[in-house]
Amino acid sequence: MSGRAKSRHRKVKTGFIIRTAAMLMLLGGLALLFIMPIALTITNSLMSQTEIAANYGKIFTSLTGDRTYVSDKVQLKLIPDIISFSQYLTAFVKTPDYLLKFWNSVILVVPIMVFQIIIALAAAYCFARFDSKLRSIIFFSYIILMLMPYQVTLVPNYIVAGWFNIRDTRWSIILPGIFSPFAVFILARFMRRIPSSVYEAAKLDGCGEWQIFTKICIPLCRGVIYSVAILVFIDYWNMVEQPLVLLGDDALHPLSVFLSKINASDAGVAFAVAAVYMIPPLLVFLYSEDYLIEGVAYSGSIKG
Amino acid sequence: MDEKAIKRRSWVKNIAIIFLLILLVLTFFSNTIQNFSLPQVSAQYPQSGTITSQIRVTGTVEAADSYSVKLEGTRTILSVLVAVGDVVEVGQELFKLKGTESEELVNLRKEYESKLLTFKINELEANDDYSDERIAITEAQAELSRLKSSYGKLGGTSEEFDAQKKVIDSEIKQLGKEIDALEKSKQGLSDAGLKYSELSTAERLAAATAAYEDARQRLTSAELALEANEIILKSASDEMEAAKIRHEDAQKAYDDYSKNNTDLTAPDSFTDRYRKLQELEKNVADAQTAYIDAASKAARDIHQAELEYKELVDGYDGSETEAVKVANLNAHIDRVRGYQLTEETARDAFDTAVLALDRAYQDFATEINDYNVSEMVKSELKRLNGLVVSASSALTAATRAQDEAQKACDESKTELEKAKTALTEAETTYEALSGRSTIEKIDAKIGELEVNKEAKNDQSEELGKQITKAEEFESKIESQTQAVEAARNALKKKQSAGIVEDKTNQLKREAEMKALEEMEEEIKKLENSSVSTTITADIAGRITSIYCVAGDSVNDGSTVADIFVEDKGYTSSFKLTAEQASRVRVGDMVGVTYWWGNTPDVRVIRITDDPSSGGRSKNVTLSIYGSDIYVGQSMTFTLGERGTNYDTIVPNSAIREDSNGKFILIVHSKSSPLGTRYTARRIDITILAADDTKTAISGLDSYEFVITTSTLPISDGMMVRLAE
Missing domain, CATH: 1.10.3720.10 (MetI-like)
Structure with missing residues (x-):
């Protein structure tokens, strides 16, 4: 293959990679967006009641009755501090x-x-x-x-x-x-x-x-x-x-x-x-x- | 790919089956699994019963009545003979004292002597210029005393002697009457003897007996006549009273009626009016006739005129001039008008006559009415007057009858008196002749009475003398009293004329004398007490406190010991809230908790307000009687009101409380496919009464299952499981 052809081929390949990457990123982001609620549901189900009250106490103001910690802002956490099956046991x-x-x-x-x-x-x-x-x-x-x-x-x-x-x-x-x-x-x-x-x-x-x-x-x-x-x-x-x-x-x-x-x-x-x-x-x-x-x-x- | 798909479907199917199986197992065993974690509760149905609200308090025992033994005079304690807790009797020695006079006594004695000396010196130095007056007063008082003493020896006052004399005089008078009566009877007997002297004794007796019987009959008939006449008199009096009342009523009715109807009088010219009315009627009739005639004539004339006019008009042959025709027409019209006028005049006259007649009728009708009314009034007055007259004549007749009855009554009384007198004479004669009474006996009686009378006369004379003496003494005493008063006034006058210092000195001396007398009494008292070297118990009881020991010098009035009077028992006081106190009443029995031995008798004796709490609490005092009780002991009392029945009683452990008030939790059951689920449900309640173990509440039905205890804290809505 000639040099020009090689260079053309390299350019095409680079462009393809870049496009593919961009597309992947976009699609991945969208996919992540769609998966996020499910992921949050599953990961939050493994959190203890205290952690949930701390993260979401602001939304449910009567959650704690002033007896547990409530953070100033609502926190969407994917990784629990401590994995707990207490919610499953309760449910x-x-x-x-x-x-x-x-x-x-x-x-x-x-x-x-x-x-x-x-x-x-x-x-x-x-x-x-x-x-x-x-x-x-x-x-x-x-x-x-x-x-x-x-x-x-x-x-x-x-x-x-x-x-x-x-x-x-x-x-x-x-x-x-x-x-x-x-x-x-x-x-x-x-x-x-x-x-x-x-x-x-x-x-x-x-x-x-x-x-x-x-x-x-x-x-x-x-x-x-x-x-x-x-x-x-x-x-x-x-x-x-x-x-x-x-x-x-x-x-x-x-x-x-x-x-x-x-x-x-x-x-x-x-x-x-x-x-x-x-x-x-x-x-x-x-x-x-x-x-x-x-x-x-x-x-x-x-x-x- | 199909293989992969098949494999994938296979494990998905397996997972699904496992998943469903797990869920199924968990579902079926969920109740069992859950019950491990559920709190276990015990529950019961509410019951009915009695609750006695009790109040538990602790109080300290005090003596109900305590006697303080005090020392008189400052003394030194030699020895203490009793100890705290000893029971002493009255008179028992408690302390021995040193046998010396007390300082108070010595000091007091010194003070007394110095004051006495000062008083005597002041007396000697006092300048009294009033000795003559005082002597005069003294002499006058002595004379007065002597007179009073002599007066007292008389044995009574002049009024008393006078009253006694009056009694004796009346007795003398009575005796005189009796003597006169006896003289009279003696004379009667003598006369009877003279009267029957020609007859034999038997004949005389028979005659006297006949006379006596005759007199008795006359007396009896006279009494009967009197009785009858009195009855007639009474009925005549009653009739007279009734007639009087009737007469008064009739007169009153007549007066009232005539007063109310004075305006109505009969018309004076009634007859004239009637005649005039008749004339008017005649006038009307004449006017009517004249009118009818005039009207008929006018109609005929008018008709005739019209006929003539018609003939005239028909007879016109055309040669007459208009003027002639007009003149003829006018003449015809004038004639017709004249006829009409005549008719109108007659009609007017008729109308006028009719009007006059109507007016006359109205006037006459009014007068007829007035006449009728006045006639009615007259007849009524006449009737009433007739009633008055008849009542008056009835009254007169009744009065006359009453007078006659009275006269007959008086004659009967006179006849009765005469018959009585005749009876008395006959009786006397009979008695004289029957030998029941002799002139000698009468003489003896008369002699007795005269002797009595003589004695009474002497008594009366004596009393008269006493009266005179008493009056003399009374006047002398009065004058002497005045003399004493005059002497005193003279002294006062002289004294008041003197300087003020005399008075002051006098007052001072009197005060000093009084103080000296008091000091003497105090010295006597102290001397008496100082003799004693012991202090004895004035009252029986138990020694609760001793405030001194041997060797102490105790001041006058100090308390050396307290004796508790056992008969009065013990008391204990404490405070209760107003609400608690409202459940306690004076006289309530009180229980004692944590007491071993004979239970003492404890009652509430007093409940008073606690001023320091502002009405929020009250002081309660208990009386305690019993053995093994001592002052200072702490006791726990239980005051309770009487038990009351309640329908809903639950254990105290079932009652819960939060910021919303008191509540209980009941077991609420609900069926589910997996079995019955029990949930705790809250019911707010009101507490009616409570004691140590149970509480009466309201707001709960008797069929509710009340949770009393639980193994874990539970709240409303929580699932629970029942205890096995």
Whole structure:
């Protein structure tokens, strides 16, 4: 290679390195920014109550009652002075209320997720397979409903729950969750991409609609089912308004409600609870990551 | 990559399973794990019962009554015969004293002698110019004393003698009457004897007996007649009184009625008015007739005029001139107007007559009304007058009846007297003839009475003399008293005329004499005490203090020992707050704590304000009776009020307090999927009463489970576990 070419090549390489570094720094900074809350939650959950009172006492003025040290400024510390599991002990050993609230969350979310997918699959299959004017109208209304924020439908949900006498019970959350239009929309959009030739081929093979649905459609939609499951899980794992409004009894509240109502004396415990609260969605995501990517990125190609 | 993905999914799944399992185990065993850390509490339900609020105080025992033994005169203690705590009797020797006269006695004696000498010298040097006057006073007083003594020997005053004489004189008079009565009866007997001298004794006796019976009957009938007449008199008097009252009432009614209706009088010209009214009526009728006639005539004339006018108008043949027509028309109009005027005049006259009649009617109606009212008044007055007259005649008749009844009564009384006299005579005659009384006996009686009377006369004369003597002495005493007073006044006059120094000297001498007398008494007292060489106990009790030892010289009046009077017991005083004192009353029994042996009898005897505390505390005094008690001992008392029943009583350990007041913690249970959870919940309370172990509170229901103790400090909202 000639000298000029070498020098050109060196320049290009240097520029590439510099650009790459800059990009990395920017992205790294952004990544750090996004990770910071999680990192703070985990590290603060390992701090003792005294250290938390010292760091955050200014925010929660009644935290200490003038009996412990409170620093002049709020300090966001990533590294605890002393690693202490006292908050975890308090949250999950000394006070089993948080465990019960965790299971409340599980009891609410799992049925919603499972039954929503089941019903959404059936509904989506109908929307995808059968064509009519009525179907368009209903599907359109599904879209409209899906676009509405939950706060809009909260009051009608409350009233309807009163009619059915399921207010202050878990069914007031589970039933509306099961019949949510979001999963229907996603699954219907995906199922429409399945070529009709597949259905025809199955029919020629002697399959009925149920067999087509269960043996052909559902396996093809596995990816998107996982995607929907994850999205539904995350959505309902973090719900706060519905339990606050529809569940009067604190004992039925999920852990998300507790985390939304942190007061002064619970700051340390809240970090520990939040750290544990992150684990199920994380596990769900890790388990279903491939399916999620597959489902999101699926472009409609069918094997064979 | 698929393998990696599968592996990754596998360990994620494992982690998730482990995570969920851990949480599940922690959840199921959370209650158990948690209970290790929870404070354990013991709790109970509130009870009902009685609480006696008690106050515990400590006080020092003092003697209720203590007697201080004091020394008279400055003496030297030779020996102390008793010790503190000894029980002594009255008269028991306590101290021995040195047998010498006290200094006070010696000094006092010296002082007395010097003062006496000074007094005597002053007496000798005193210049008294009043001896004559004093002698005169003394003599006058002596004479007065002699007169009083002689007067006293009389045995009474002139008034007393006079009263006695009056009594005796009345007795003499009475005796005279009796003698006269006996003389009279003697004469009666003599007359009876003369009267019946021609008859035999039996005949005389029979006649006398008949006369006696007749006289008795007359007496009886006279008494009956008198009684009847008295009854008639009484009823006549009552009727007269009633008639009098009726007459007075009727007269009053008449007077009142006539007074109230004096304005109403009958009209004078009632008849004239009525006649005039009739004339007016006639005038109206005539006017009416005239009007009707005039109206009819006018109508006829008008009609005739119109007919004539019509004929005239119809008869116009065109040759008449307008002037003629107008003149004819005017003449017709004038004629018609004249007729109308006549009618109007008649109508006016009729109207005028009618008006006059109406007015006359109104006047007449008024007068009719007045006449009727006056007639009514007259008739009422007449009626009332009739009542008065009848009441007056009834009164007169009743008065006459009463007078007649009175007269009959008087005659009956006279008849009764006569019958009594006749009876007395007949009785005397009967007695004389029946032998019950003889003239000799009467003579003897008369002689006895005359002797008595003679003695009384002598007594009366004697008393008269005594009265005279007493009066003489009284006048002499009075004059002598005046003489003594005059002599004294003369002395005073002379003395006051003298110089002031005499008076002053006199006063000084009197003061000196008094001081000397007091010193003499003091010397006597000291001499008596100085004789004694011991100090004895004046009272029985226990020696609580001794203030001297052998060899000490003790001053006069010093306390040498204190004796505690055991019968009065002990006392103890202490202070209580006003609130505590309000729960204690005088007479309450008080308990003694930490006492071994016979429990003493302790009561509250006095509760007084403590001035130094400004009303915030009171002084309480207890009386203590018992054995093994001594002055200065410290005792712990428990004063308590009477027990009161309360519905909600909890142990004292359940009561807690913070800046918001007193409260208790109750166990609040709540079911959860993992079991029952217990939480401490705060309830604010009010304390009603308390003692050493329990407290009565309000603000709590009886079914609440109250936390009494806990292994760890607990607060409101904290989870707890119940004791096993």
